């Protein structure tokens with residue numbers, strides 16, 4: 428089987444930094460209770476590996492960061508790479524928790540831009556994903572003047588007469604955001620726009636778009652990861668089948684045969700060992716092989 432890898436793929440600098448911060452925190456405070464608000468990065472296997480270091484992820488579905496913070500009463504709280512709103516920061520401080528902030532610098536940059544424009548009297552159109560922690564961390568800084576835009580339809584439903592600043596969640600799809608931005612420019616020609624898809628997201632989307640004429644494209648990553656989800660949207664139309672998998676164990680053997688041309692990419696929060704295992708299995712595949720067990724080397 429011929430295997431084409433999208434380069435780059437997998438861990439970005441923000442994810443590597445967040446994991447480094449969490450593991451170093453455990454080394455520096457061997458006996459302290461350590462909590463993560465949400466998932467440190469959007470990958471279940473990373474959360475499980477952190478659990479094994481007794482670093483507990485608080486990630487009940489449909490609960491906001493403010494609500495999750497109610498579960499933490501002592502020790503250290505780590506804010507994930509997605510960032511938190513100012514009110515979450517303040518509440519953690521009020522509770523007397525020691526705060527370790529692993530927010531990615533690219534998310535912080537967007538947050539600072541939004542704060543600056545709000546201060547100058549603008550309303551903000553923020554293109555993002557509903558209930559995603561990065562979007563939550565920004566929108567909740569001003570629920571009246573920051574408007575979440577998830578689609579072209581949402582733009583059409585706005586009616587804003589003041590100055591407008593437009594920006595976006597860092598992990599959006601380049602293609603999707605282009606349609607939304609175009610609609611905004613038509614409706615609000617005076618809007619000030621700063622497109623903030625991060626370089627890691629952009630380069631992974633561009634790399635996957637370069638893989639053409641594949642029989643199969645494997646996208647390795649967690650279902651909750653926005654940048655992983657968006658890689659599928661960037662695949663070239665010549666790709667015959669796209670399979671989103673979390674690990675090698677999710678490969679459907681009936682899809683494989685030795686003569687196929689297969690591509691592999693991975694989201695920015697996917698552990699290197701998980702997608703390397705997929706690549707290695709596919710590169711060495713012979714008809715009739717069975718699937719290996721998923722590696723436990725995550726951190």
Ligand code: SF4
Nearest residue numbers: 439441531533597625
């Ligand atoms: Fe930072 Fe981009 Fe990675 Fe998110 S995907 S953690 S914004 S570098």
